[in-house]
Amino acid sequence: MKDTDDKLTSRNIKPTAMRELVLDILTEQKMAISLSDLEQKFHKSDRVTLYRTLKTFEEKKLIHSIDDGTGAVKYALCKETCQCHPEELHVHFLCLKCQHTFCLSDIPIPSINLPVNFSVENINMVVKGVCSNCKD
Amino acid sequence: MKDTDDKLTSRNIKPTAMRELVLDILTEQKMAISLSDLEQKFHKSDRVTLYRTLKTFEEKKLIHSIDDGTGAVKYALCKETCQCHPEELHVHFLCLKCQHTFCLSDIPIPSINLPVNFSVENINMVVKGVCSNCKD
DNA sequence: AAGTTTATGCAACTGAGTTGCAAACTAATC
DNA sequence: GATTAGTTTGCAACTCAGTTGCATAAACTT
Ligand SMILES: [Mn+2]
Ligand SMILES: [Mn+2]
Ligand SMILES: [Zn+2]
Ligand SMILES: [Zn+2]
Numbered sequence: 001m002k003d004t005d006d007k008l009t010s011r012n013i014k015p016t017a018m019r020e021l022v023l024d025i026l027t028e029q030k031m032a033i034s035l036s037d038l039e040q041k042f043h044k045s046d047r048v049t050l051y052r053t054l055k056t057f058e059e060k061k062l063i064h065s066i067d068d069g070t071g072a073v074k075y076a077l078c079k080e081t082c083q084c085h086p087e088e089l090h091v092h093f094l095c096l097k098c099q100h101t102f103c104l105s106d107i108p109i110p111s112i113n114l115p116v117n118f119s120v121e122n123i124n125m126v127v128k129g130v131c132s133n134c135k136d
Numbered sequence: 137m138k139d140t141d142d143k144l145t146s147r148n149i150k151p152t153a154m155r156e157l158v159l160d161i162l163t164e165q166k167m168a169i170s171l172s173d174l175e176q177k178f179h180k181s182d183r184v185t186l187y188r189t190l191k192t193f194e195e196k197k198l199i200h201s202i203d204d205g206t207g208a209v210k211y212a213l214c215k216e217t218c219q220c221h222p223e224e225l226h227v228h229f230l231c232l233k234c235q236h237t238f239c240l241s242d243i244p245i246p247s248i249n250l251p252v253n254f255s256v257e258n259i260n261m262v263v264k265g266v267c268s269n270c271k272d
Numbered sequence: 273a274a275g276t277t278t279a280t281g282c283a284a285c286t287g288a289g290t291t292g293c294a295a296a297c298t299a300a301t302c
Numbered sequence: 303g304a305t306t307a308g309t310t311t312g313c314a315a316c317t318c319a320g321t322t323g324c325a326t327a328a329a330c331t332t
Contacts, residue, residue, distance in 0.1 A: 014329085016279065035319075046281050051320075053279095067205040069260060071289080072319065091248055096257060109261075110246040112227055117268035121232060124205060125245075125261045132253035150298085152310065171288075182312050187289075189310095207320080208288065 011060040022053045023062070032066050032074035032092070032101040066101055068094040068126050074101045084122075087111075092126045097134035147196040158189045159198070168202050168210035168228070168237040202237055204230040204262050210237045220258075223247075228262045233270035 004023050008015040025041050026033070038050050054075055057063045061084050066074045082088055091107040094100075109125045140159050144151040161177050162169070174186050190211055193199040197220050202210045218224055227243040230236075245261045 014278080016328090018280075047319095048282080048321085049280055056279095067203060069203040093250070093254060104251065107248060107250075110248070112243060112246070112263060114229070114243075114263065114265075115240065115268065117271050118229060118263075118265060119271070120263055120265040122264040123262070124264070126259070127248060127250065127254075127256055128258040128260070129250075129254060129256040132251065135253050135255070150309080152297090154311075183288095184290085184313080185311055 007062065011057075011062045013056060013060050013062065018049060019053055019056075022050065022057070026057075026063060026075065026077050029076070032068075032076040032103060034072035034074050036072060038075075064089075066092045066103075066126065067124055068092060068101045069128075070094065070099065070101075076103050079105070086120050086123055089123055089125075092124075093131065094126055094128045095131035095134055096128055097130055100131065102131065143198065147193075147198045149192060149196050149198065154185060155189055155192075158186065158193070162193075162199060162211065162213050165212070168204075168212040168239060170208035170210050172208060174211075200225075202228045202239075202262065203260055204228060204237045205264075206230065206235065206237075212239050215241070222256050222259055225259055225261075228260075229267065230262055230264045231267035231270055232264055233266055236267065238267065 004020045004027075005015040007023060008019055013019060021042075022038065025038065035047070035051055035054060038054070039045055039047055042050075054063065054065075058065055058075070061078055061082060063075045064078050064082075064084055066076065068074055078084065087108070089109045091104045091109055093102040093104055095102070104127075109123050112120075112123075114120065140156045140163075141151040143159060144155055149155060157178075158174065161174065171183065171187055171190060174190070175181055175183055178186075190199065190201075194201055194211070197214055197218060199211045200214050200218075200220055202212065204210055214220065223244070225245045227240045227245055229238040229240055231238070240263075245259050248256075248259075250256065
């Protein structure tokens, strides 16, 4: 998996077997997945290793985390060049029927006029509703 | 506490001693508080009762909850007439220094153009950064 | 090869949120 | 005022996500 390795090394992450595997799984996903979801994609796996792998990936901005209020943080790949700055962030969508969490990568988070002397470092915007698949 | 009672009854919540007490504490707060925060305002209290009180308050839209990603949901009073519809919602702010969560009641959540056939029921928008008190 | 750093696996713990159940309390009916 | 029915409260116990410590294994450094 040369391609996978490159993605890891370009983010300064040492490409171990575990990490390649996790990155490949993340790449396959159409929606954001939680640590538990990830764990279940392995037959035998250690929760803590996966946990630390996700932490590393997030620190290095290979993935971003989404707190959609369901109780489990979800993760999804960042775009190649993403540095997760406030201007680069996108809206997320939680479907209340299928419980899937989508990256609305094309929808940037609108900028906000904060009160004076408040400064932004990060923004989490989660829209909840019904997705197109679940629309009756 | 006639005023407190009125607020409760107007939202169809039976005014018990516990509920009056909790509502009074919530009314005093300048920022949103968590269940644990609330618990610590009592000398002797039962976490579960407070938990259920907050749940009831939220169901009846006397308060709204804020998931600011700190691991503990915060709560704050709604405005008198609030029905917590998407158009009525406001932005929240988490200060990464003092960890306080503010209701930016004057800043409505901007409306978003969702992909076709996606519908909104609720939105959570939390801006993280440094508040005016913590600005160095 | 020996030594150093980094990653992994297992056990154990924390803390938020939640449920079940019995006792206490309230409101309604006789 | 006693009887009943419905609601609220308090306590115990549990779930589950997230986290830490530590010992082993693997990967780099000299
Ligand atoms: Mn995303
Ligand atoms: Mn608020
Ligand atoms: Zn759906
Ligand atoms: Zn602050």
